[in-house]
Amino acid sequence: MPSLKSLQAFEAAARRGSFAAAADELHVTASAISHQIRFLEQEVGVSLFHRNTRTIALTDAGDSYFHNISEAFTMMEAGTREIERRGKSDILTVHSVPSFATQWLMPRLARFSAQHSSIDVRLYASADPVDLNAGLVDVDIRYGSVLPSRGVTTISLPDEAVIALCSPDLLKRSPHPIREPADLQYQTLIHSEVNLLTWYGWAKLHGDIRLDLDRGPRFDRSFMSISTAVDGHGICLESHILVEKELQTGRLVKLFGDERDMVACHSISMLKAKQNVPKVKAFQTWILEELKLSKAT
Structure with a gap:
């Protein structure tokens, strides 16, 4: 790649039509512009300008090169503006x-x-x-x-600790007290069907208790099961990290004390x-x- 200084000198001179104008824009001398362009022509192996004592004009090769270089500088300028808009984050x-x-x-x-x-x-x-x-x-x-x-x-x-939960209202109004896992056979179970530990697996872990697994609402996302439990429509089985907010606010209560299954x-x-x-x-x-x-x- 040619040096950035020589590309800047060439782009400015081609756009302004004058070494002197390019020098004013870039805050250097006209001889410095001329030197950078000579260096660039040596690098690319072609003449980029026709020169006489007073004016300059792009050669065919120089004109084609100017369009490419100008587009590249425009893209760099746009990229810089984009960074400035986004800030430093x-x-x-x-x-x-x-x-x-x-x-x-x-x-x-x-x-x-x-x-x-x-x-x-x-x-x-x-x-x-x-x-x-x-x-x-x-x-x-x-x-x-x-x-x-x-x-x-x-x-x-x-x-994560997977625990059984329900709303305080459901716990109070249930005609069947919930004191141990086997008591859930009388309750509506909310099923999170994609969970790694389902009610079937949970029942096996807790003494192979009998639960009514054929009934109850079913969801493919835990947040929907949790919301349904908050509304008092059944017992959900979820990871403790997903119900922290509901436990802290009292919208759900944990059943069976500190009993939990790690998954x-x-x-x-x-x-x-x-x-x-x-x-x-x-x-x-x-x-x-x-x-x-x-x-x-």
Whole structure:
């Protein structure tokens, strides 16, 4: 590549039609402009200007080169304006499964921003997997098993306590007291069908108790099951990190005391080439620290 100084001198002289005018614009002498253009002509191996004592004119090769160089400078100027509009922040693009994004991540993003004011987070939520190699997403948070992918690092997030919950109103008005897991045979169970631990598996873990598994509303997202439980329409079985807000506000209550089942649920993935990029490393460290603070209440 020719030097940027020689390209700037050529572009300014071609646009202004004069070495002197180009020199005024770039705050150098006309002889400096002439020297840079001579150097450029030696680099590319062709004459770019016709010269006489008073005027200059582009050669055919120079005219073609000017259009290309001018377009490149325009693009650089536009890129600079775009950076100035965005400011000095880095943008971290996070993709997450919907329930984790809605129930746990979104309420905490303000904490991340407070700790890392130079990083802005763009959050996408969907159940569809993303191709990190496409470069559109920095971090992907998944639920369940993740297939290995070339060039991608996946870190399992801490195991989560899966607990049975219901609204305080349902607990009070139920004609059948709920004191132990077997008492749920008289209750409407809310099914999160994509959860790793379903009511069937939960019943096996708790003495193979008999539950009415054929009835009850069914959802493919935990946040919908949680909302239904808050409205008093049944008992839900969910990870404690997804119901922290509902427990803290009293909209849901935990059944059976401290009894819980630990399940490996979520993971975080990133490109190996990006795992030490400051914004990605900062988010990874932050999310692990936040999850340590998340406890069933």
